[in-house]
Amino acid sequence: MSSSSASAADRLAALGAVTGPEREAAILAALEDEAPLVRDLAIRLASRYVEPQVLGALVADGENAARRNGALAALERQGPYAVPYLLELLRSPDAELVMFALQVLARIGEPTSTAGIRPLLRHPDPNVAQAAIETLGRLRTADAVPALLELLDGELWLQLAAVTALGEIGDPAAVRPLLALVPGSVLAEPAVRALQRIAAPESLEPLLRLLSEIAEPGLRQAVLEAVAVVLDFHSDPTPVATGFAGELERAGTLEGLTAYLSEILRRAEAEAECARELGSPGPADEPALALDAAAQAAAAVALTARLRGLYPLVLRRVGDPDAPWAEPLWRRHGAVPREELAALLSHPEPAVRRGILLAGGFDPADLHALLVRLNDGEPAVRAAACRALGVTGDGRAAKVLVDRLQHGTPEEREEAATALGRLPPEALAPLRPCLAADAREPVREAALEAVRLAGAAAFEREVLDAVRAPSDAVRLAALRAVATLSGTRAEVALLRALGDRDDRIQAEALELLAARGGDRIGTTLIALLSAEDSLRFRVIRALGRLRTREAAPKLEALYPEVPLHEQVEIVRAVAAIGAPGAVGFLRGALASPAAEVRRVAAIGLADLATADDLATLAGLAQDDDWALRNEAARGLGRLGLPEGRAALLTLVRDLEPVVARTARIALSKLGDGSGTAAA
Amino acid sequence: MNAADDFEYKLLCDLIQARFGLSFAGSRREILAARVRPRLAALHLHSILDYYHYLRCHPGREAELDRLAAQLTNNETYFFRERHHFDIVVKHVVPGLREALRTRPLRALSAGCSSGEEPYSLAIALYEAGLELRGITWEIEGCDLNRDRLARARTATYQAGSLRACSPEERARYFDERGGAYVLRERFRRRVSFFEANLAEPGALAGRGPYDVVLCRNLLIYFDPQGFDRTVRVLGAVLAPGGYLLLGHSESLIDRSHEFVPTWLEGAMVYRKRGADGTAGGEPR
Numbered sequence: 001m002s003s004s005s006a007s008a009a010d011r012l013a014a015l016g017a018v019t020g021p022e023r024e025a026a027i028l029a030a031l032e033d034e035a036p037l038v039r040d041l042a043i044r045l046a047s048r049y050v051e052p053q054v055l056g057a058l059v060a061d062g063e064n065a066a067r068r069n070g071a072l073a074a075l076e077r078q079g080p081y082a083v084p085y086l087l088e089l090l091r092s093p094d095a096e097l098v099m100f101a102l103q104v105l106a107r108i109g110e111p112t113s114t115a116g117i118r119p120l121l122r123h124p125d126p127n128v129a130q131a132a133i134e135t136l137g138r139l140r141t142a143d144a145v146p147a148l149l150e151l152l153d154g155e156l157w158l159q160l161a162a163v164t165a166l167g168e169i170g171d172p173a174a175v176r177p178l179l180a181l182v183p184g185s186v187l188a189e190p191a192v193r194a195l196q197r198i199a200a201p202e203s204l205e206p207l208l209r210l211l212s213e214i215a216e217p218g219l220r221q222a223v224l225e226a227v228a229v230v231l232d233f234h235s236d237p238t239p240v241a242t243g244f245a246g247e248l249e250r251a252g253t254l255e256g257l258t259a260y261l262s263e264i265l266r267r268a269e270a271e272a273e274c275a276r277e278l279g280s281p282g283p284a285d286e287p288a289l290a291l292d293a294a295a296q297a298a299a300a301v302a303l304t305a306r307l308r309g310l311y312p313l314v315l316r317r318v319g320d321p322d323a324p325w326a327e328p329l330w331r332r333h334g335a336v337p338r339e340e341l342a343a344l345l346s347h348p349e350p351a352v353r354r355g356i357l358l359a360g361g362f363d364p365a366d367l368h369a370l371l372v373r374l375n376d377g378e379p380a381v382r383a384a385a386c387r388a389l390g391v392t393g394d395g396r397a398a399k400v401l402v403d404r405l406q407h408g409t410p411e412e413r414e415e416a417a418t419a420l421g422r423l424p425p426e427a428l429a430p431l432r433p434c435l436a437a438d439a440r441e442p443v444r445e446a447a448l449e450a451v452r453l454a455g456a457a458a459f460e461r462e463v464l465d466a467v468r469a470p471s472d473a474v475r476l477a478a479l480r481a482v483a484t485l486s487g488t489r490a491e492v493a494l495l496r497a498l499g500d501r502d503d504r505i506q507a508e509a510l511e512l513l514a515a516r517g518g519d520r521i522g523t524t525l526i527a528l529l530s531a532e533d534s535l536r537f538r539v540i541r542a543l544g545r546l547r548t549r550e551a552a553p554k555l556e557a558l559y560p561e562v563p564l565h566e567q568v569e570i571v572r573a574v575a576a577i578g579a580p581g582a583v584g585f586l587r588g589a590l591a592s593p594a595a596e597v598r599r600v601a602a603i604g605l606a607d608l609a610t611a612d613d614l615a616t617l618a619g620l621a622q623d624d625d626w627a628l629r630n631e632a633a634r635g636l637g638r639l640g641l642p643e644g645r646a647a648l649l650t651l652v653r654d655l656e657p658v659v660a661r662t663a664r665i666a667l668s669k670l671g672d673g674s675g676t677a678a679a
Numbered sequence: 680m681n682a683a684d685d686f687e688y689k690l691l692c693d694l695i696q697a698r699f700g701l702s703f704a705g706s707r708r709e710i711l712a713a714r715v716r717p718r719l720a721a722l723h724l725h726s727i728l729d730y731y732h733y734l735r736c737h738p739g740r741e742a743e744l745d746r747l748a749a750q751l752t753n754n755e756t757y758f759f760r761e762r763h764h765f766d767i768v769v770k771h772v773v774p775g776l777r778e779a780l781r782t783r784p785l786r787a788l789s790a791g792c793s794s795g796e797e798p799y800s801l802a803i804a805l806y807e808a809g810l811e812l813r814g815i816t817w818e819i820e821g822c823d824l825n826r827d828r829l830a831r832a833r834t835a836t837y838q839a840g841s842l843r844a845c846s847p848e849e850r851a852r853y854f855d856e857r858g859g860a861y862v863l864r865e866r867f868r869r870r871v872s873f874f875e876a877n878l879a880e881p882g883a884l885a886g887r888g889p890y891d892v893v894l895c896r897n898l899l900i901y902f903d904p905q906g907f908d909r910t911v912r913v914l915g916a917v918l919a920p921g922g923y924l925l926l927g928h929s930e931s932l933i934d935r936s937h938e939f940v941p942t943w944l945e946g947a948m949v950y951r952k953r954g955a956d957g958t959a960g961g962e963p964r
Contacts (some may be wrong), residue, residue: 130756534738564736661685662686
């Protein structure tokens, strides 16, 4: 397998084709091929066909770095299959080999390997001890925490590794020792990052204190981000944050913190604007991403600590596609006393007015203040005011919302329809003219959406009339509203829509009927199976979704006569219904010449197989099609029988990473503790 | 992402890669998810697996594959995006070809031209540089795999968003406003034509070129390493020796192709095709 005598494509093809006794030598040679694609294939093949012991010998060979790297990558891909051998390597006198074994164990992430690793924390070679610490961190096993805490008094690089590992493990027992390292230690920033990962509620107050005290920009931003994560996980952070802000105010030092947060929020907004100007969707690079994260953190602190002077800076970002965090953050932490709401609603910046209207939580007492905003000069603010009126749930808003629905911009109309849908149905009388046949099409469509959301019972006649409208858009909207009605007339309207001239409406009607369920729908759908039209594909799918048992024999009988796309759906439906005899049908479908039929049959079999199907699954485990091997792994995992172990230990080294991952999960389900046993 | 998601996405990603040469592996899977979501809703399908089967087996699959291609490569574009590239053509490509352009037009290709903003931007830049007055003409071709977008390109009619980087003066100078839309004036549309091509196919540009400059911006990011190399070879094959390949700011040929010489111009890296002597010093002919 020379690197120079043939093109990379030729070498790739040759390597893929090699079998027999020459295979292992060819694979090992290709691990040092000059072409990355060839090396990558060699690693996948080595993972599948070369034993861990052979790969371990390559790792031990310090003379050939390329083969060593390839062997390490292959061992990692072997996952649980290689773990017993890697644990043996930990006892090697060769420190370098031990470190490589630790590195691979960390990447495999098999938690049962912790016991074998822990003794290495006190290894005389500090490099091995450091690798052991890092590996325990990656494995995230809490029982390693006491030993790691002891290392915080040790050598500096071991301390650093221990700090990082404690963060990765995430045990709150490490909070106090880590806080003791901030700010006066060289390990301060790693300790803050570790505290961020742990995100324990008890770290909130001390971290806020550090945020107000630390001047060094890098460390301060790290603390800010840690605070934001702790806030996110905290069940009730506001008392802690407001208490702390009050303390700063009394001490006259709150302004320093506010200025810092304000600066971050402004810089991030300016950066986002600049990126938009340049045509980049969202933060474009690492510094921009870091600034966006800091802005999100600053906003979280501002809202939980009730730093009201910063509210406009946060509200400006609500509705900004570059700050998708702003609205949920405000909803979670934002709170404005009613006496201060008016100032935000009439803020000179339209973006702030819009922000509070989009994100605020309003009730009927806010009605008057919100109605004023329907006359705002900015269409986007008016649309947001419609949404806010809906949030109040106050029926008195119905009339003005109907006015916006009739005469507003498309955005106002859409928001007004959604808002009307949130009002009590009995308040929607002003909507009636918008549902009439002479209403403009977009108005009627929006009104039907409002009725759908609110519940259509009071408008049954109008909605049923609209189902016969000439406009496709109106009929579709009407049909969706009809689906919220109970009773025969609604069901008949939906059934009639199955014959609509528009395919999309037929499909929608079928979806709505299937979602509606009921005794009669199954019978109706079975009757529709005899119609050879485009709807039958959807009828088959609906029967599967409804799990209509009576449909199973009809579907199986229909299977040989229908085109491929319907065969695929029949196999899926039969598997979903899971009636007696389904497994036999699926086994038959596995013999189909069509790859897609075989694939869906394998998926079904993985869901329904019993111990009797072990041989079938073992056969699928050797199929050329990776999708079938994947389903074999899934089925074997679902059965959880020890008899499936041999096949799974092969599949765990599959050339296709998706299959290997599925097999690894399956192995962990066997329940005989053999997940990592290769032999 | 759980194992079931991995399985479904791999099926779809493999299909997309085989059909279009586009890669959505790894973290780009989220982009794929966002882009196919509207198609699932439109077809009343419920999962990626449903959609995969639709694309593989349904009688409407060919039309849906066209729609999917449009959805996957639906990068927002606009007039004068990365304006410095048009300056490079005017200030560096054209002067270097002065002798050759006495007897033939400048030839340019906009690969992955979407709805035409890029080739028309180049036409405007060349027109505004006064080349016509100096007897220099041009032929600009745009290609894309989506015929709906090409149809839109041929109408040269745009919404305001496509003009976001144009000053009010530029809008007034280059476009006629009609019913809320902007129609590019005829003088800028002349000598710009479009054709359908899937650049993932080795013969996509057979019989085309040679071009003096090829713009292929923000397209290669979608390809897997093999698709990337294949597409660069396809573009290199139609570029004249010494010709310029202009890529997006996040795309690079450094350490990926020996066929091009990286050159720093106007604050951007561009790539010149090597001539027979191995240098890019010669002018394209």
